[in-house]
Amino acid sequence: MSEGENKVRNIKLTCPICQTEKEIAVPEKVFAQKKFGSIKIQVPPGAVCPDHQFIVFLDPKGLIRGYEKIDILMKTQPEKAKAPIEGKIGLKRLINTFGLYGVFNLIHAKLFGYSGYIIRDDPQDGLETQLNEFFDTITSNTYSDSPEIQFIEEKKYDDIKLKNNALLIDAHNNILQTPWEEKMEFEETIVKKALEIIDEEEQRVLLKQDINNLLKEVEHSVKILEDTKEIYDTELIEVIAKDLKAPKMSKARLNLIRKFIKMNISEDLAAKIKNKVQEFLNFL
Ligand SMILES: [Zn+2]
Known part of the structure; x- marks a missing residue:
């Protein structure tokens, strides 16, 4: 060095x-x-x-x-957790290894299809595979496959060409560089909920369920957008709530849906969602 x-x-x-x-x-x-x-x-x-x-x-x-x-308090005392699933990594160990925010960002990268790099001093055998298995399982969807998160040895870091538009986590898991700006609100909410359960398999099931709920809303939004020339975000929120007989979602959640459609399905479809404030600003 x-x-x-x-x-x-x-x-x-x-x-x-x-x-x-x-x-x-x-x-x-x-x-x-x-x-x-x-x-x-x-x-x-x-x-x-x-x-x-x-x-x-x-x-x-x-x-x-x-x-x-970050409002999640991790208990410092290890709980009497059930034995980890054999050959697989659980949420707790991922958080211990990469930090809560690291886990939120890894979920985000996998869900939206960003490349990801994790720099390691000592690449541990198996961790890379286990990590990808975990996040692939909870974020799997019919629209796209996410790139593998890659581990990079620190000493090789300077020689490897990294893709732009990727998540990068440093060797100590404290510094992250992300190609996105938004808060990890959704990711924090679902992780917080999953941590209320002790069983590791159930934690996975719950995370997957929460992501699937978002994907159902994506699917429904796509149907609406395919049949329309353009729609205001506020209007789309109302239509989805009515169709799915659900409470109206927040704008942040609709932005997540829009982002998913843009990154994994179709930029043109995502662009059909209009925003009055944005239109006003463009007009100025
Ligand atoms: Zn303080």
Whole structure:
């Protein structure tokens, strides 16, 4: 490793919950790697203040653009979990390995079909396969297959050509670079729900169920969009609620559906969903 690669930049973080301040060291290399979009650091409890975990968003210059809280409390005591499914990885171990935010982002990448890279100091045999099996199982759908998440040895990192528009997780699972900006609200909600159950197989079933519910709404939206020239998002929300006899979904959820259609089914169909605010802004 050359000298430059070991350089770090100290960035002063403020816990968004209790306002405790502390400097953390971010490798300079992270900022050199601009093509991956926004830089997100998951700060575990104890790193800045004893009790809270959060995400900090940095721009490529290292300036803080914002914070996001994570409301899930992981019990520090291992629960009397049932034996893990043989040869498979469970949600708890994935969270212990990649952090909650890492898991949210891995779900997001797999669901929407982004490539993903995880840098490892010591690539563990089997973990890559198990990880892909887990996320493929819970996100599988009839529209598309997601690329495999690839593990990259840290020493080979500089020599490998990485795809743009990918998720990148560093060797310590704290720094993520993502080609998307949105909050991981949906992913956080379904993981939180799954963690209320102890049984690992049931956790998978529940995650899959929640994703399938979203996919049903996708399927229905596609039907509506195929038969229409264009539709306002608010109107689409009403039609879906009426047809599926369900409460009206949030705009955030409709945006997720739109994104899924755009990335995995058809950009033209997704473009049929109009937004009054956006139209107004375009008009200005
Ligand atoms: Zn705090």
